[in-house]
Amino acid sequence: METLDLTTDIQPVTEFRANTSEILESLKKNRRTIILTQHGRPAAVLESVEEYQRKLEELRFMKGLVAGLRDIESGQVVEGEDFFQGLKSRMADGK
Known part of the structure; x- marks a missing residue:
């Protein structure tokens, strides 16, 4: 099981909206799960297919x-x- 990197694997949903293509490309390349936050709280988990x-x-x-x-x-x-x-x-x- 991968270890969560608090500096890169947790991102606000606004960052995702602003950089959707880059984040999706990174998901495919790095095979890491991203936790999206909304109002500072965990809201969703994002990973490649x-x-x-x-x-x-x-x-x-x-x-x-x-x-x-x-x-x-x-x-x-x-x-x-x-x-x-x-x-x-x-x-x-x-x-």
Whole structure:
């Protein structure tokens, strides 16, 4: 996870309005998230589409890990050998 740089990653919305093109280009180039403020308070988070997509994929992966850990804790698991034997049987049956 990136560390927030208080000098560059927090900008007032008026700065964004005045320099939209430059800020968007910087987002693509630097892959950093920007916090926009309004009246001195955090108002929005701005990041490139690529960075947003990367975070979505990372979140999806983490959710899968958590689901797997819950299955292990609740005993809802199948031994690897049993799984592959069942898979071979289904393939042989044409299912």
